[in-house]
Amino acid sequence: MNNLATKAKITWCPGCPNSAILVAFRQAISELVETEKLKFENIVISAGIGCHGKITDYVNVNSFTSLHGRALPVMTGIKCANPKLTVVGFSGDGDSFAEGIGHLVHTARRNSDIKVFLHANQVFALTTGQTTPLSPKGYRSKSTPFGSIEEPFTPLPMLLESGATFLARTYAEDIAGTKKAMIAAITHKGFSFVEIIQPCITFFDTREYFKDRIYSIPENFPVQDKKTVLEFLTAPNEKTPVGIFYNVEKPTFEEQLWS
Numbered sequence: 001m002n003n004l005a006t007k008a009k010i011t012w013c014p015g016c017p018n019s020a021i022l023v024a025f026r027q028a029i030s031e032l033v034e035t036e037k038l039k040f041e042n043i044v045i046s047a048g049i050g051c052h053g054k055i056t057d058y059v060n061v062n063s064f065t066s067l068h069g070r071a072l073p074v075m076t077g078i079k080c081a082n083p084k085l086t087v088v089g090f091s092g093d094g095d096s097f098a099e100g101i102g103h104l105v106h107t108a109r110r111n112s113d114i115k116v117f118l119h120a121n122q123v124f125a126l127t128t129g130q131t132t133p134l135s136p137k138g139y140r141s142k143s144t145p146f147g148s149i150e151e152p153f154t155p156l157p158m159l160l161e162s163g164a165t166f167l168a169r170t171y172a173e174d175i176a177g178t179k180k181a182m183i184a185a186i187t188h189k190g191f192s193f194v195e196i197i198q199p200c201i202t203f204f205d206t207r208e209y210f211k212d213r214i215y216s217i218p219e220n221f222p223v224q225d226k227k228t229v230l231e232f233l234t235a236p237n238e239k240t241p242v243g244i245f246y247n248v249e250k251p252t253f254e255e256q257l258w259s
């Protein structure tokens, strides 16, 4: 763990759940390295632009900070050039579902063997809380002072339909749960997507909202049954299920490219 820290000063707001995501990620890769499932030198992390993107400064592994919304094509490029590498990316919901939406769905469609961890805070946090495609209808911000009139995307069913082969959701404050999902996502072969609910405590503090709504799905969830998974993820639900929802094997973009 100590080897993974850097000298960069952490500039997230004090108490921001991004710090919990950082801890979960450092723990996940420490465990993968200690159990010899991964070598430090074979890990590359990437990110878009936003509060989430600062994470590349805080983990002492190879990294590439991309442009806003453009981490995924960079990651696919890295994986194509050197398939030995394990490529993990961090993205914000503005980054992935606004600026980077085209890259997101096509990277999932190709089943590129990269892993995406979404810091889902439902706002453009770094630029002070504007509405993103995941903000709820009615959300008031500097960009929608009378309340957003648009319906938000729901990431997991959208990614399932796009072609992702691993899907999970976690709550950032649950470090053990996030670490577990990260390890499963990293060891999965193919496009993995983990939606990490990360309340933005400064611009859209949803901690109270999620406190009593989060619940874990059972360990024996039918993760290979796409129809059931889609029905579950799109069914009206007052609560917010977390866990691993989908996990199937399919040929990856990179292995087909080089075959």
Ligand SMILES: Cc1ncc(C[n+]2csc(CCOP(=O)(O)OP(=O)(O)O)c2C)c(N)n1
Pocket: 048, 049, 050, 051, 052, 053, 068, 091, 092, 093, 094, 095, 096, 099, 119, 121, 123, 124, 125, 126, 127, 132
């Ligand atoms: C192409 C482009 N558009 C807009 C910006 C300005 N910008 C920088 S960070 C940011 C917000 C990022 O929000 P999000 O991706 O949700 O990440 P968060 O800060 O919430 O982690 C924006 C809009 C930019 N850098 N590049």
